[in-house]
Amino acid sequence: MKKMRVLSLAMAxxxxxxxxxxxxxxxxxxxxxxPDSGSGSSTGADVITIGGIGxxxxxxxxxxxxxxxxxxxxxxxxxxxGGLQFALDSQDDEGATEKAVNAYGKLKDNGAKIIYGCTTxxxxxxxxxxxxxDRYFQLTPSASSTDVTEGRDNVFQVCFTDPNQGKTxxxxxxxxxxxxxxAVIYNNGDAYSTGIYTAFQAEADEIGLEVVAVxxxxxxxxxxxxxxxxxxxxAGADLVFMPIYYTPASLILxxxxxxxxxxxxxxxxxxxxxxxxxxxxxxxxxxxxxxTPFNAWGEDERTVKFVEEYQEAYGGIxxxxxxxxxxxxxxxxxxxxKAGITADMSAQDICEKLIATFTDSSFSVDGLTGTGMTxxxxxxxxxxxxxxxVEGGVYVTQ
Numbered sequence: 001m002k003k004m005r006v007l008s009l010a011m012a013x014x015x016x017x018x019x020x021x022x023x024x025x026x027x028x029x030x031x032x033x034x035p036d037s038g039s040g041s042s043t044g045a046d047v048i049t050i051g052g053i054g055x056x057x058x059x060x061x062x063x064x065x066x067x068x069x070x071x072x073x074x075x076x077x078x079x080x081x082g083g084l085q086f087a088l089d090s091q092d093d094e095g096a097t098e099k100a101v102n103a104y105g106k107l108k109d110n111g112a113k114i115i116y117g118c119t120t121x122x123x124x125x126x127x128x129x130x131x132x133x134d135r136y137f138q139l140t141p142s143a144s145s146t147d148v149t150e151g152r153d154n155v156f157q158v159c160f161t162d163p164n165q166g167k168t169x170x171x172x173x174x175x176x177x178x179x180x181x182x183a184v185i186y187n188n189g190d191a192y193s194t195g196i197y198t199a200f201q202a203e204a205d206e207i208g209l210e211v212v213a214v215x216x217x218x219x220x221x222x223x224x225x226x227x228x229x230x231x232x233x234x235a236g237a238d239l240v241f242m243p244i245y246y247t248p249a250s251l252i253l254x255x256x257x258x259x260x261x262x263x264x265x266x267x268x269x270x271x272x273x274x275x276x277x278x279x280x281x282x283x284x285x286x287x288x289x290x291x292t293p294f295n296a297w298g299e300d301e302r303t304v305k306f307v308e309e310y311q312e313a314y315g316g317i318x319x320x321x322x323x324x325x326x327x328x329x330x331x332x333x334x335x336x337x338k339a340g341i342t343a344d345m346s347a348q349d350i351c352e353k354l355i356a357t358f359t360d361s362s363f364s365v366d367g368l369t370g371t372g373m374t375x376x377x378x379x380x381x382x383x384x385x386x387x388x389x390v391e392g393g394v395y396v397t398q
Contacts, residue, residue, distance in 0.1 A: 048343045048350075050075075050332065051112030052090040053103045053127060054119030060095035062273065063321050064119045067141045070318065070325030071116060073309050078333050084341070086329070093118060097126040104130055113347040114139075114354070116328055119321070121145040121191045128155045137351040139332060141324035144269075145191050149379030154351055156358055156379040158328045158369065160293065162192060165268045166199025168385050169241065169291055174209045178264055178289070179239025181212045183232030185252065187244050189219025196243035196268055212237055217248070225252045229261055239264040246274035253284040264289065273319040275393065288390045289398070293369035294323035295386060297394045306368055320369065327367035331358075334365055 052071060054064030068090050075086045089110050091103035100123030104115065115131055115138040118124035124143030131138045132152040140148060144159045160168075173179060182204065187193035197214075204211050213235040215228035229252065232240050240256075240263050242249055249271050256262070267290040275282050296307050296317045306326060310318040332354070335341075339353040357363050358375045365373045370383030388395035 046343050047085045047087050048114065048336070048341070049087045049089050049110065049112045050114045050116050050329070051104070051107030051110070052088055053093050053100055053107070053115065053117035053123065054090070055095040056090065056092035058094040058096075060120055063142065064092070064095075066273075066319055066321035067117070067119050067325035067328075069310065069314050070141070070322035070327075071329045073306065073313060074326045074329035074333075078329065084333065084336055085343075086333070088116070088329075093123050095120050095123065097123050100124070100127050101130060103127075108134070108136075113345075113350050114332060116325075116332070117141070118143055121148060124148045128152050131155065135348040135351045137347075137354040139328050141328045142321055145195055146380075147191070152379070153355055153377065156375055157381055158324050158331060158367075158373075159381070160269065160291075160383075160385060161380050162195030163199035164380070165291060165385070166196040166201075166243065167203040169196070169243075169266065169268060170200050170203035170207065170209055172291070172387060173239060173241070173266060174204075174207050178266065179237070181210055181235065181237045181239070183213040183215065183235060183237030183240045183263070184211060185215045185217070185225070185228045185232070185240060185242050185244070187219055187248070188216035190244075192245075192270060193243050200241060200243065222248065223251060225255050226259070228252075229256055229259060232263070233259070233261045237263055239266060242267045242271070245270040246272070246277055250274055250277055250280045250284070253288070254281070257284055266290065269293065269320055273321070275390065275395075276317055276319065282390075282393045285390045286392075289387060291385045291387050292320045292395075293383065293386060294318075294320040295388050295395045295397050296323075298397065302366075302368060323368040327365070327369050327373070330367055331365045331373070335363065338363060 052068060054067055055061050056064050071088055075088050079085050089107055089112055091106055093100035093103050100118050104127045115136050117140055118127055119142050121143045124140050125147050128138060128148055132154055138155045140157050142159045144162050146161050149155045184197060186197040213232045215231050249267060265288050269292045271290045272292045274285055307318060335354050335357040339357040341350055341353060359377050373381055373383045375381055387398045389398055
């Protein structure tokens, strides 16, 4: 099994190199970066335009591009079926709230009838307030805060919520005896990170998981984690829980090695993609564990097909953000089919029908990030998390 995964990685690298000439010399982890590009060439009356919002440029572009590209693959597959047709109009919010709201306004002007996004939490919260008032159906692939959906019956998530991740991580660590003394390093300027930490700490207190050190860092400004790591080491922590994104995580892993500190490191879905980070020595991630709904090295037919299509289209290995994007579009498609949605319906009529379908107990979706996915009236998805461990430069499902 491991041999097959390594072979897959080698093939991906070879394919990425062959694609460089056609991508202007770009890296495999950041393929097409055209913020105005979209999927679905047909824009006639028989096509439903889905409006996508996410960061296609700027520091968070790696996430927005991944969700966009996953969505594009799904739309190409769906349109090839010959029935209901979609077009994707992707707008760049640069990860900024005001720009996300402006992007939403542009999508409405362009005729979008369903909103896909936003990729990140703060912009998504702002846009959700607008779509709720306008009665547009909105499905986000990766904005995981409960603030996104709270009080808004038209907004749904494909990703795990932050509280869900925090609670599940604490339970998994405890049940599998991964550590006896836990340290936490989190970003206290980021809603995603603080949301997971808060739920993790509450569950740890409830189940008797000992947290011996809690260290924070400010949003996007920290490059030196010596203080945080020293505090964890001095407290005797044998596991460090890091509900953070992969860029600061890569620095922490590097600095931990330098100081000779070797606990188990455990992250959440925002850490997915660390093995594709340009310039990162993947050997530093050996033994890293993280919760993610998607394992690109999985061997089930659906995953293998998606990875092959993604490599062919963009190069590189897709992360869970791309998989979430793919599942978003298929969830919309299957709900439209079940509800009898047609392109001549108004956005408001589509919204009400999709709300009814998503919250119908008989509606479920099998995707890359979960089988039998269902949604409650609070907009949250129900699916089982997956824990992976980095072994030999690839994810191995635990």
